[in-house]
Amino acid sequence: MNSRTLLCSRLAYVAILTLLLSISVPMLLAQSAGTSGLSGTITDPSGAAIPGVTVSLTSNDTNQSRTATTGADGQYKFTLLPPGSYRVRFAASGFKTSEVGSVTLNVTESPTLDRALEVGAQSEQVTVEATAQTLETSSSTLGTVVGSNTVTELPLANRNFTQIIGLSAGANVGVNNATSFGKGTLDISVNGNTPGQNNFQMDGVAVQSMASSGSANDNGIYVGIAIPSPDAIQEFKVQTSTYDATYGRNPG
Numbered sequence: 001m002n003s004r005t006l007l008c009s010r011l012a013y014v015a016i017l018t019l020l021l022s023i024s025v026p027m028l029l030a031q032s033a034g035t036s037g038l039s040g041t042i043t044d045p046s047g048a049a050i051p052g053v054t055v056s057l058t059s060n061d062t063n064q065s066r067t068a069t070t071g072a073d074g075q076y077k078f079t080l081l082p083p084g085s086y087r088v089r090f091a092a093s094g095f096k097t098s099e100v101g102s103v104t105l106n107v108t109e110s111p112t113l114d115r116a117l118e119v120g121a122q123s124e125q126v127t128v129e130a131t132a133q134t135l136e137t138s139s140s141t142l143g144t145v146v147g148s149n150t151v152t153e154l155p156l157a158n159r160n161f162t163q164i165i166g167l168s169a170g171a172n173v174g175v176n177n178a179t180s181f182g183k184g185t186l187d188i189s190v191n192g193n194t195p196g197q198n199n200f201q202m203d204g205v206a207v208q209s210m211a212s213s214g215s216a217n218d219n220g221i222y223v224g225i226a227i228p229s230p231d232a233i234q235e236f237k238v239q240t241s242t243y244d245a246t247y248g249r250n251p252g
Contacts, residue, residue, distance in 0.1 A: 034204035037110030038103065039077040042070050042090060044117060049074025053092040053117070060085040060102065083107045083235060096120040099127045106145045107237050143239035144168035151230045159230050162186050162216055168238035185224045187216050190240050200225045 042053045053070040061084050068076045083105050090098045095117040103113060118126060146167060156163050162185050166173040173186040187195035195216065200208045207226045208216070216225050 036081045036083045036105035037079045040113040042074045042115050056089040058087050090115050096124040096126050142241045143237050145237045147235045151233050161230050170240045185216050
């Protein structure tokens with residue numbers, strides 16, 4: 001199994017900032033803040049919905065599979081999926097089987113993947129080799145996903161991922177000075193708000209010190225947020241506005 005298996009960690013903040021991280025630890029499927037989803041509508045060549053289509057979703061990383069069946073409206077939906085790359089197969093009697101080889105699902109996102117099946121024998125198959133383009137239509141959340149390649153390839157003093165949170169639009173971080181040497185965690189301000197309005201989640205669990213009011217850095221006698229090794233991070237997401245009540249805790 002890939003060392004960066006389906007994990008998801010997320011730093012999330014409900015008043016102004018949400019960060020979500022994916023790290024190499026088993027994920028609790030009940031934690032929607034650290035998972036993804038996929039939905040769509042299956043139609044025939046005329047545009048009519050096709051009920052009873054078997055949709056199979058298989059992880060390209062672990063080969064684990066899940067299935068769903070379209071309803072009378074031709075719609076299917078997968079929830080609580082670990083972020084990663086998936087292949088999707090659509091099969092129905094009287095139609096050619098269709099398969100999409102690669103669909104990328106990011107943490108906290110539930111994009112839409114619609115398909116139009118061709119009439120023919122189910123034994124015939126239409127395969128789409130290129131990565132399918134999906135649209136996130138279920139949420140108006142603004143944010144930026146930072147993948148593992150970015151985390152591991154950008155220079156990080158003290159190997160601390162918080163130093164690249166400022167890559168997200170609206171997020172501003174400070175600079176290290178001698179007082180924080182050896183720690184390297186930076187406080188973040190988003191859209192003009194204070195660092196105290198931030199919420200951090202890892203694999204769907206809040207990790208900030210409640211005593212330090214959301215500050216990422218050490219604050220007096222209080223410690224900052226937990227910092228995993230960048231080699232263990234699959235991805236993280238910074239959410240800056242209009243996120244839903246999943247993240248709770250703060251108004252915003």
